[in-house]
Amino acid sequence: MKSTRVKFSNGRGQQLSARLEFPVSSHPHAYALFAHCFTCSSSLAAVRNISRALNLAGYAVLRFDFTGLGSSEGDFVDTTFTTNISDLEAAAEWLATEHEAPALLVGHSLGGAAVLCAAGRIPSVKAVATIGAPFAPDHVSAHFKENIDEIEKNGSATVDIGGRPFQIAKTFLDDLENQRVEEHIKDLGAALLILHSPQDLTVNIDEAAKLYTAARHPKSFVSLDGADHLLTKGEDAHYVGQVIAGWSSRYIIAPAEAPLRSDREVAVRLGAEGFTTEVMVRHHSLTADEPEKIGGNDYGPGPYELVSSALGACTAMTVQMYARRKKWPLEDIEVHLDHRKDYAEDMAASGNKPTKIDLFERTVILHGDLSDEQKTRLLEIADRCPVHRTLHETVEVRTVLG
Secondary structure: OEEEEEEEEOOOOOEEEEEEEEOOOOOOOEEEEEEOOOOOOOOOHHHHHHHHHHHHOOEEEEEEOOOOOOOOOOOHHHOOHHHHHHHHHHHHHHHHHHOOOOOEEEEEOHHHHHHHHHHHHOOOOOEEEEEOOOOOHHHHHHHHHHHHHHHHHHOEEEEEEOOEEEEEEHHHHHHHHOOOHHHHHHOOOOEEEEEEOOOOOOOOOHHHHHHHHHOOOOEEEEEOOOOOOOOOOHHHHHHHHHHHHHHHOOOOOOOOOOOOOOOOOEEEEEOOOOOOEEEEEOOEEEEEOOOHHHOOOOOOOOHHHHHHHHHHHHHHHHHHHHHHHHOOOOOEEEEEEEEEEEEOOOOHHHOOOOOEEEEEEEEEEEEOOOOHHHHHHHHHHHOOOHHHHHHHOOOOOOOOOO
């Protein structure tokens, strides 16, 4: 995926650290905002894996660190659930100013409760997904219930959460107790997806039932059977991302472009901006592009890379076809290529003036119990592949206006 590190200011003048990740093969059709779990950060493996699954579905994803966590400024002890909501609003405002307002909010654990409360304040939101989220934000105090008396008495205390020390203030507890997520759920104004594992030992699945009961339609629930709270298994996080992407497609519709049709073998289409080019080969869709350094988006291979791919594919097919006919033990073949403009060695034909030619450097790797004679013969066959021969022939391209 294409990723860039960004910073933006929250409502209290602190710089929040974030990473904005784009689809690798197209412009995003929508933007998503991800809120991580309590005391976690945006670099949590589950957050990264879910974001990548959303990228594959065409979303650009902004995942950021709440105040005092990860690489964001501020002290965690000064934060509250309300400041988390404020940070989400600041992130949405930054997206709206710099790119496009988020259509999808995703929240993990306490981050799920936060997106439920923030969604009504972000008009662009069409869909909200929560993962292992509590119905009542003060559920998080169960992490440090043995420290609550000390916090109440002294105003703050250092508590151990997941093996790491955090300073928790009384203002944080008071703020949690004053939150009423159910009121925000009833006025959500967006489709809701609740994902929760029956084996979640941190936030009981009963919390998901409470969320579902309080919500209005459209609402959906997906059981993450076998997953833990932090989705530590990569396959669980990827599944969550794929489910969110599929579900949200009913509410966040990707713009449909008129299909490219032709009675020819190949057709291409390029718009007025950039070089991202749609390629249709019979019923197969491809994307061609140019590198960013020359003004492209790098969403696909360049034209010469496609030519190299054709030469490589044709080489592999031709050699394997010959080996099969001869019943030789060629298990598989690899073809590695580079293309560049090189100076012709024969200077005489061009009047002693340097002449550039197209040079394709091709390395063929043969796997199997082949004799030296067989390898030599297969290398000769590689030079006889149809595309190779075409590149050596005089080629005529007839162009007419359609």
